[in-house]
Amino acid sequence: MNSVKQEQGQAPVFQTASETVLVAQGLVESIAYPVMVFLIRFARVTMHTGSVAAVIAALLFAPSAQATAEDDLVGVLTAPLAKNFVNDWRAIEKLRHLRWAPLPPNMLKHCLPDGGCFTREGVAEIGGRKLTVLTTGARTMVGNYYFSNTGAPFGEAQVLAALQRAGFSVELKRCPVPGGIGDMNWYHLKSAKNLGYLSVQSSCNGRPCEGFVLTPYDALPPLQPNQLRLYSERCSGTAAERVPVSTVMPHEQLAKTLVAIMPFNNGPALYDWKTLTSAPSGIQWSTEGTKKGDLSYKADPNPWMLSGKLILSGRKFYLLASGSPTQVKTAYFDEGGLHPRGEDLLGVLRAQGLTVQLVRCGPVYTKSINNWYRVSGPATRAVMLRQSLRLDGNQVQDVYEIRLDATLPARDPRDRDPGVAGCK
Numbered sequence: 001m002n003s004v005k006q007e008q009g010q011a012p013v014f015q016t017a018s019e020t021v022l023v024a025q026g027l028v029e030s031i032a033y034p035v036m037v038f039l040i041r042f043a044r045v046t047m048h049t050g051s052v053a054a055v056i057a058a059l060l061f062a063p064s065a066q067a068t069a070e071d072d073l074v075g076v077l078t079a080p081l082a083k084n085f086v087n088d089w090r091a092i093e094k095l096r097h098l099r100w101a102p103l104p105p106n107m108l109k110h111c112l113p114d115g116g117c118f119t120r121e122g123v124a125e126i127g128g129r130k131l132t133v134l135t136t137g138a139r140t141m142v143g144n145y146y147f148s149n150t151g152a153p154f155g156e157a158q159v160l161a162a163l164q165r166a167g168f169s170v171e172l173k174r175c176p177v178p179g180g181i182g183d184m185n186w187y188h189l190k191s192a193k194n195l196g197y198l199s200v201q202s203s204c205n206g207r208p209c210e211g212f213v214l215t216p217y218d219a220l221p222p223l224q225p226n227q228l229r230l231y232s233e234r235c236s237g238t239a240a241e242r243v244p245v246s247t248v249m250p251h252e253q254l255a256k257t258l259v260a261i262m263p264f265n266n267g268p269a270l271y272d273w274k275t276l277t278s279a280p281s282g283i284q285w286s287t288e289g290t291k292k293g294d295l296s297y298k299a300d301p302n303p304w305m306l307s308g309k310l311i312l313s314g315r316k317f318y319l320l321a322s323g324s325p326t327q328v329k330t331a332y333f334d335e336g337g338l339h340p341r342g343e344d345l346l347g348v349l350r351a352q353g354l355t356v357q358l359v360r361c362g363p364v365y366t367k368s369i370n371n372w373y374r375v376s377g378p379a380t381r382a383v384m385l386r387q388s389l390r391l392d393g394n395q396v397q398d399v400y401e402i403r404l405d406a407t408l409p410a411r412d413p414r415d416r417d418p419g420v421a422g423c424k
Contacts, residue, residue, distance in 0.1 A: 070161070072127060080092070088140055088141055105118040115338070119137075121134055122135070132148045132150065144216075170187050171187065174235065177230055177244050197218075223245060228249070249343070250313050252348050262402075265379055266379075292305075302329055304322065317398075335399065339396060346373065354375055361424075372385070388400070
């Protein structure tokens with residue numbers, strides 16, 4: 001049974017791998033000694049004792065195979081992937097080789113790009129190296145694990161070999177585009193009971209470094225917008241086949257989708273549900289089809305609805321269209337996460353030849369913007385587009401509402417007209 005060491009002011013630390021080996025060797029020797037005595041006595045009768053004793057001694061006391069530093073590292077990296085591992089802030093104190101800052105976790109003023117709003121720092125000593133560790137997550141659960149090695153590198157190839165010794169299949173799922181400045185590889189880890197992703201970094205802006213990021217979920221972590229051109233998700237072929245994930249930014253793709261569902265000038269003012277679902281918009285509409293629903297929580301009186309989703313280079317939008325049994329009137333795009341600030345979707349629409357005119361500003365909030373725009377183009381009918389941006393530090397979450405009948409909702413007393421009270 002593993003013992004636990006407790007130092008004052010520190011979390012419990014399980015015994016080191018070397019101590020485990022010593023205990024195991026002691027058990028082997030205590031069991032093997034009577035067997036050795038029997039074999040030597042038997043050998044005196046059957047053959048020359050000296051040579052047999054030498055062979056037996058060589059077998060029993062030969063150096064045993066010990067875990068390498070990479071094996072120990074892999075043990076730490078993959079422990080949170082176990083299905084029976086409770087991935088919360090207290091349970092991570094059971095991970096070997098790791099010591100953590102005292103609880104509670106640190107609550108951040110602004111959430112991180114990986115979605116974590118809480119962090120906890122730690123240190124690990126493995127194979128003579130010291131690693132700094134940072135975990136991120138929600139109030140009660142841990143999400144990602146970040147390891148930065150400040151000592152001699154373990155080596156990516158050596159770590160991958162240790163993963164295979166530990167029973168994992170390792171598949172490269174994301175890799176740098178040749179000639180670019182990408183410096184990480186993402187591997188899908190899979191065993192009989194465990195699933196997750198491990199990214200390995202071996203360069204920091206051209207300088208040697210080593211870092212590992214463990215994601216204990218069976219989903220490839222999304223890239224940030226500025227990483228889309230640097231990485232490929234076609235890593236099994238030749239270097240020429242490693243095309244970027246995208247050369248078009250997500251907000252540019254979203255602008256294209258919005259235009260795709262706008263009614264055309266040469267068509268009906270409002271189209272039917274079949275026309276909506278067959279438009280080349282990239283939206284994955286629900287196979288359940290339209291159904292009656294209560295959208296009063298959105299102040300939407302339309303009685304019919306259809307749900308869907310849109311994935312733009314890893315960014316997810318949850319969609320809801322509403323209307324009558326025969327006509328589509330409104331569509332909502334709600335982003336499921338945060339992205340860096342600085343995008344200009346309205347500028348992209350203007351660059352595509354559309355006219356974007358501010359018609360109403362919402363109430364003044366410090367952490368959100370809610371403005372209405374009239375959008376029209378040479379080939380499309382006018383629509384009303386609400387851009388709602390929830391601000392969180394240097395990140396933002398987008399929500400869009402597009403009214404295909406070009407109407408505006410009932411006015412809030414706090415709404416502002418263009419040019420009034422900072423509405424611009």
